[in-house]
Amino acid sequence: MASLTLTHLNKTYPNGFTAVHDLNLDINDGEFLVLVGPSGCGKSTTLRMVAGLETVSSGDLHIGDQRVNDLEPADRDIAMVFQNYALYPHMTVYKNMAYGLKNRGESRADIDRKVREAAQTLDIEHLLDAKPARLSGGQRQRVAMGRAIVRNPQVFLFDEPLSNLDAKLRVQMRIEIKRLQQRFGTTAIYVTHDQVEAMTLADRLVVMNGGKVEQVGPPIELYEQPASRFVAGFIGSPAMNFLTAHLENPTTLVLPNGQRLELPQAVDHSGEVMLGFRPEHLESCSPEQSDFTLSVEIIEPLGADTLLYGNFPDTDTLVLAEQSGKARFHSGERIPLRFDRQRLHLFDPQTELRIT
Amino acid sequence: MVENRPWLTLTRHILLWLGIAVISLPIWVALVAATHPTSAFVSGILPLWFGDQAVTNLVAVLSNDGGLGVSVSATRMLWNSFVMAMVIAVGKIVISMMSAYAIVYFRFPGRQLCFWLIFITLMLPVEVRILPTYEVVANLGLLNSYAGLTIPLIASATATFLFRQFFMSVPDSLLEAARIDGAGPIRFFKDILLPLSANNIAALFVILFIYGWNQYLWPLLITTDEQYYTIVMAIKRLMTSDNGLIPWNLIMTTTILAMLPPVIVVLAMQKLFVKGLIEQEK
Numbered sequence: 001m002a003s004l005t006l007t008h009l010n011k012t013y014p015n016g017f018t019a020v021h022d023l024n025l026d027i028n029d030g031e032f033l034v035l036v037g038p039s040g041c042g043k044s045t046t047l048r049m050v051a052g053l054e055t056v057s058s059g060d061l062h063i064g065d066q067r068v069n070d071l072e073p074a075d076r077d078i079a080m081v082f083q084n085y086a087l088y089p090h091m092t093v094y095k096n097m098a099y100g101l102k103n104r105g106e107s108r109a110d111i112d113r114k115v116r117e118a119a120q121t122l123d124i125e126h127l128l129d130a131k132p133a134r135l136s137g138g139q140r141q142r143v144a145m146g147r148a149i150v151r152n153p154q155v156f157l158f159d160e161p162l163s164n165l166d167a168k169l170r171v172q173m174r175i176e177i178k179r180l181q182q183r184f185g186t187t188a189i190y191v192t193h194d195q196v197e198a199m200t201l202a203d204r205l206v207v208m209n210g211g212k213v214e215q216v217g218p219p220i221e222l223y224e225q226p227a228s229r230f231v232a233g234f235i236g237s238p239a240m241n242f243l244t245a246h247l248e249n250p251t252t253l254v255l256p257n258g259q260r261l262e263l264p265q266a267v268d269h270s271g272e273v274m275l276g277f278r279p280e281h282l283e284s285c286s287p288e289q290s291d292f293t294l295s296v297e298i299i300e301p302l303g304a305d306t307l308l309y310g311n312f313p314d315t316d317t318l319v320l321a322e323q324s325g326k327a328r329f330h331s332g333e334r335i336p337l338r339f340d341r342q343r344l345h346l347f348d349p350q351t352e353l354r355i356t
Numbered sequence: 357m358v359e360n361r362p363w364l365t366l367t368r369h370i371l372l373w374l375g376i377a378v379i380s381l382p383i384w385v386a387l388v389a390a391t392h393p394t395s396a397f398v399s400g401i402l403p404l405w406f407g408d409q410a411v412t413n414l415v416a417v418l419s420n421d422g423g424l425g426v427s428v429s430a431t432r433m434l435w436n437s438f439v440m441a442m443v444i445a446v447g448k449i450v451i452s453m454m455s456a457y458a459i460v461y462f463r464f465p466g467r468q469l470c471f472w473l474i475f476i477t478l479m480l481p482v483e484v485r486i487l488p489t490y491e492v493v494a495n496l497g498l499l500n501s502y503a504g505l506t507i508p509l510i511a512s513a514t515a516t517f518l519f520r521q522f523f524m525s526v527p528d529s530l531l532e533a534a535r536i537d538g539a540g541p542i543r544f545f546k547d548i549l550l551p552l553s554a555n556n557i558a559a560l561f562v563i564l565f566i567y568g569w570n571q572y573l574w575p576l577l578i579t580t581d582e583q584y585y586t587i588v589m590a591i592k593r594l595m596t597s598d599n600g601l602i603p604w605n606l607i608m609t610t611t612i613l614a615m616l617p618p619v620i621v622v623l624a625m626q627k628l629f630v631k632g633l634i635e636q637e638k
Contacts, residue, residue: 051532051536052535052536053532053535053536072535073532073535073536074535074536074537074538074539078536079536080532080533080536082529082532082533083529084527084529086527086529086530086532086533087533088530088533088534088547088548089552090548090551090552090554099534099537099539099547100536100537100538103537103538103539103543104538147533147537
């Protein structure tokens with residue numbers, strides 16, 4: 001187990017493309033850190049630099065107290081789980097798990113004990129003699145995990161390990177990964193583009209965009225206090241709604257339909273702002289109390305909740321409202337809605353940063 | 357599509373049977389001729405059914421107790437052919453695998469140039485470069501030797517290209533997983549790449565063994581010592597005879613012997629051969 005320190009980390013490819021730009025991160029011992037962002041945001045590159053599969057262009061990378069920039073992947077004491085599992089197709093599950101230990105020159109008895117222990121933990125003892133081609137996706141995933149934990153590394157690295165599984169199995173393995181990480185207490189870095197996976201697994205979340213870190217923090221903090229419009233739109237499902245609004249004075253916001261909102265706190269801004277509000281923070285109410293009326297175009301009943309889509313009055317902006325699944329709606333219905341005043345988010349339309 | 361056109365079916369079958377006859381009749385004639393005494397051919401009419409001299413002819417050919425146009429036995433020639441085919445097949449596989457490994461997995465200056473240089477040699481088979489190659493081999497003193505028979509034929513652009521394509525289809529993450537597991541370049545090659553290539557190697561071996569076995573022009577050119585005659589080229593030599601009587605029965609026995617090893621190799625490795633050419637292991 002170890003902490004990790006990434007200091008001014010940069011990755012520039014020979015063709016001039018900068019994949020990661022001045023990344024600074026301190027990862028605590030035993031922490032589960034999730035890197036999340038859209039494809040091409042640099043999250044995988046960051047992980048691969050930690051693994052040693054990509055060279056670091058500039059900056060320092062420490063695992064524990066050791067600077068590992070120039071160490072081979074095998075000497076960094078890390079283990080990695082790949083998106084396509086990368087199991088050796090010609091080796092049995094046992095040999096797949098034992099290969100790394102064998103290369104380290106451990107004794108046959110030690111290897112046997114460790115492989116069997118890991119297999120037991122993951123409930124794959126009965127598969128030890130099978131070859132990967134015979135296994136199902138979930139079983140391959142377990143073997144890949146087994147190959148990682150059998151080495152008892154300082155750091156676990158996960159590169160979108162659940163993307164190739166079906167939805168049900170994904171939820172199951174997600175829980176399993178969390179359980180295993182808590183049990184071993186090993187520091188873990190996990191890369192995903194799936195924000196639900198990110199929210200559920202992370203002790204701390206790093207949202208990346210265009211090679212830069214947008215925000216770092218516990219999942220709930222990112223949900224409640226997104227630092228930028230990008231984070232606000234990326235974290236939370238269904239995604240946040242955005243509207244262009246106008247600040248009349250530091251405490252009064254004018255909506256496109258002419259409605260005035262009194263803000264709970266005065267903000268340090270004037271003129272045009274981007275108003276963000278989550279679908280789950282719109283409540284239906286009586287017409288007198290309402291902030292606006294949504295004419296419903298599309299209804300998505302999910303059982304527990306119902307999602308209502310319609311344009312915000314006097315605009316072309318599509319707005320999504322999440323309502324309880326108990327109520328029944330029909331297309332064309334006009335529903336008076338009210339904002340949760342405590343949970344409005346304002347962003348600067350130019351810098352896209354949060355306004356407080 | 358299910359069709360019922362009796363005439364079409366009949367025509368097809370007749371054509372197929374004709375094709376089979378055209379291919380198998382000469383083999384049939386060779387088989388039959390190998391079982392008769394030399395005297396059976398004097399009349400100029402080929403017998404079409406088996407005689408009783410099969411074993412006698414076989415023994416005569418394998419031990420060469422006279423009658424053949426060369427001084428060495430068929431056993432010796434079979435051995436020469438076998439050595440030549442084996443060394444060429446194994447040598448081609450080893451060299452082309454190693455060069456493909458270098459080209460696919462290592463970044464070195466001139467990597468693409470190396471690949472294209474190898475690729476261009478596709479246009480220079482032995483037949484095209486036969487005189488300069490002969491000159492080189494002769495100057496090295498390799499005439500009448502196994503080295504001279506095999507080494508000039510070992511370099512193979514086709515096999516290199518085949519392995520290159522296969523290596524490129526191996527997922528990068530396998531290499532990365534092996535690196536994290538502490539496997540250096542040699543271990544990765546030995547533990548991961550070599551076992552994964554097994555089917556390809558088998559398929560290539562079949563093709564290259566037959567290629568080596570069937571070499572005619574090259575052994576003809578560089579062997580003057582009958583001790584190094586290969587069986588395929590020697591068949592022609594057998595037709596010269598002292599007393600003007602061509603020993604057709606012995607020639608045909610030798611021909612049958614020359615055909616056997618490639619047939620055995622194909623039959624024995626048929627499954628692996630097909631697998632290597634069409635199947636991708638997951």
